[in-house]
Amino acid sequence: MKGKLALIVVLALMFMIETLTVAMSTSTADVFGFAKPDEILAPGEIGQPITISITNLGPSLFNVSVIPLSVYPFTPYSYFNDTNNITIPYLGSGSSDNITVLLNVNSASKDGVYKYYIDLCGYEENGDQVQKKIEVSIPVLGQEKIYAESTWGTANSSIVVGPGEYDVPFTIILQNQGNVMLSNVTLHLHSQYPVKFLQDNVSIGYLPVGQPIFATVLADVYTNATQGVHYITANVTFFRNSSIKVMIPVDIISTDQVMVQTVWGSASSPIIASSGEVNLPITLIVKNLGTNLLSNVTLHLHSQYPVKFLQDNVSIGFIPAGQINEAIVTADVYSNATPGVYYLPVNVTIYQGETLTMEMPVTIAGTINASITAYTFPPQVFPGYSDVELHIISLNYGSGIAQNATIYIKVPSQIQLISQSIEKIGAMPSGVPINSTFLFNVPNNTPVGNYNINITLKYDGGYFTKIYKLTIYPKANIIISNVYFSGATAGASKIPLTLTLENIGNITAKNVILRLGQSDVIYPHVSSSNPLQALTASEYFIGDLKPGQKVNVTYIVDVSSGASPGSYQLATSLEWNQTGSIYPFVQSDTFNVTVSLPLLSKLTTGESLLILVLVIIVIILIIVLIVVARKRGTRQ
Template sequence: MKIYKKLITGFIVLSMVMLAIGASGLMSSGDAIHNKTAPATVANNELTVTSVSWFAPNSTELPSPGSNGIPLYVTFESYTNIENANVSMNLSAYKSPFTYAYINGPDKNVRTYNRIPEIQAGHSYTIMQLVNISKNASGSFYDENISYDNTTMSGNTVFTIPVGKPDVSVISYTTNPPVIYQNEKFIKLTIYTENTGTSAMKNVNFNITSMDYNVVSPGNYSIAYYPAGTLMNFTFYINAKNVTGTIPVYFHINNVVYTINTYIHGSEEKSLTVAVENKNLVSDTKKQLLTFYLNNTGNKVYRDLEIHMLSPGVLSIHVSSSNPLGALTANNVTFAQLQPGQSIKVTYIIDTSTSAAGTYPVQLLVEYHFNNTAETFNKVYTYNQKIVPTTTQQISNTLTEPLYAGMAALIIIILGAIGAAVLHTRKKNRKSKNAGSEKAKEKNNNGSGKKP
């Protein structure tokens, strides 16, 4: 019994001693070891990263894949005081897209060590490293770490590095004129783009190609820096070929191609017909009527029509002497629109010059727009206008013509000959009559017994 009591007493004393030793810290705890041979790697060690930024402290700009020599700033705090600490970044995660930029020679493994005499608990410290980013970076987040050590402890603290990704895309496009027709020249094509990504795009080229447009200018745009969150527009001048329908234009952003579908309309010039009321004009005559008819045989609306008559000087538009300023607008006839199937009658009051008989070319110029476009189209109608002489001029002209002059001379000669013959006959008849009278008198005298 005494033996059992002694054993129990000894066990109790031994337990109390063990507890006292553990409480005094004479035994080591795995969680409390911080030395060079067993560095701390748990998340709740002495350092915690409070911010990570590229280019400058507190900057929100992100680098894009393929960037080189970009400053990376990491700010951290410590829970405890650490004296004579060496602190550096370790960009060594699995498949990391980062490499160290050269600092002292071509050693890719060189690191920037920051010796801090004393890291005070609760204070913030910032270290910087120049970093190269692989072109294969996906524009995401990458876990890396910073390390610290001194004579008594060491450890790693994980932090996350964000990498941006540019995303330039086409948001819209415009053409001037808005409606394009076959064979149209100098069409202004403006393409609007936006970088909706999280980083800038560097050294990017923009150009267009098309099978059915000729690119006049420019051939290519080279942009050194396209910031994130910004818009850029690019203007090209193109000529449409003799084609119609949906025509693609390919817009190249480096190796990415966007398709812009345009539409080329067929020429509507043939749908606008012009006819003239075939009527001869009389020379040296004022206020004569010359009428044209414009017909829309197509399915498009012709808008803002302006009509001008082009003619030689012998044929002019009449201007009233009471309103001489009317000459400024007499040759400018306008119509707001010409609907499909509609006809317009245009009448000019014409004066002709003296001795203007003949045939002269006359043109009617019609200018118009489609769908309120800025581009002006035109149609020229050409015909020959005949001007006939007046009645007096016709007689005068007839008598002065060689053939008719010869015939008139012949008629005069014939008439003269006839007149001479008639005169000769009359004289002969008169002599015969006189001779007969004398014989009768002589006979009468002889019959009466009288001597002559």
């Protein structure tokens, strides 16, 4: 018996194992794919989209999961919360489906075609699980090549630089000569002879193919720099951790030990020079860039377009090493001079006549002709207006650029300025209108009339002033001149409340509407048969109210039964239109009314009751006297 029982148990276990084996069996799907990169891939790129087309030649599959794998030189892009697995709910037999994976390319990879794999797992209709590793080919053919050039100054305005100069703009031109656009590009600079950079790196961002990108930094030139073209190395990083070393040419043309700069006016009080101006002071600033004391320094000036110097030379004297010395001369500006920076030749003699030839920059700023136009919104301003906008349009119609322009306004004391009184504009190019907006309030008690608002436009070397005349227009002035409210006692109903309105202003108020404010004691009467009357019972349309005109407005009101005798304040709101105003005027007023005791309550009070008793006694006495008198008359 025990043997049979053991045999039955063994057979049952074998059946269960066979069932589980069948349930967990897997097969290989007849699925293949090919990759279609959206663009050329290059080493070091991150998060590049790769479209993989999957074709199923076997049975239909359900709940298909696709897992991108890490296969050199590709790694899946870091997805948020590990969502890099892709699910295809249904992949029919003979059908294709496209998926997109984001891949990083190893920066050390070489050009070529690489095999890449994805894991596919799904279920057939009968529940059998199928798995397959799909192989696709992905080309990495991107070329990364960067070429560098440079110029002193900017790309549009180059300058000549010599030894010892400092804080000089230096423009580096990077050009992508590869076949893929580079992203996350940063230029890393290293100070080396003959240049000391004042910053270590410059963020470029994107570097498109074939398009030059300019990066301007400030640099000092070594004092012992020699004339010629020097090459310095720099490092360009891009993508995530890719980098390329570039050679940047640095052109040192002059070996002069003296630098001459100019400023119109003086260094402490500069002015602007424009075409046609005469007898202008111009300060010549000479700096000794060497290490020796310079003596017997003289500047020999040469007049040429666009400046005519009124003296040929000026003596400077001594200039210590690294120091500056100044001299002021006068000059005329050609009438046909155009705005710009000109480099004029100058000879500097030192010591016993040693001559240095160089150029000095002279700036012609062009004429600055400023104008100001101002207006308000709303166009007509009345007492009580708030947030009135003062719009100012500034225009430079000259040939130069007004630098560091600022608008200042000053309002009279009757006007409340609620915004800043200053607005910085910056540079004002010729012919470009610039809008500025200021806000102010007009108190309700502001007298009507004209008020001057001073507007000043200041810029380097000049200013322009305009007075804007602000007109405060009159408005209607409506008051409650009389209140009639008789017979009002607690619990009273349908009591007339009459208000007399009077326009004591000089302007007609149009479409006047009076609204009685809410009160828990006194409120408009509403008939129980017409409850909708409550919506309009407190509103009364008056119409037009001319200057000096009075009008009576009567409300039918009820008094709360719980009202105590005394004086109560009620509120009203007036709304009207007026010629010239784009907004309706709203005015709030209050008035007092009295609620009295009912007659019976009055008679039952202390003093009133005593008086009533005395009156009754007097009446009784009078009646008694009349009766007695009549009896006496009858007897006679």
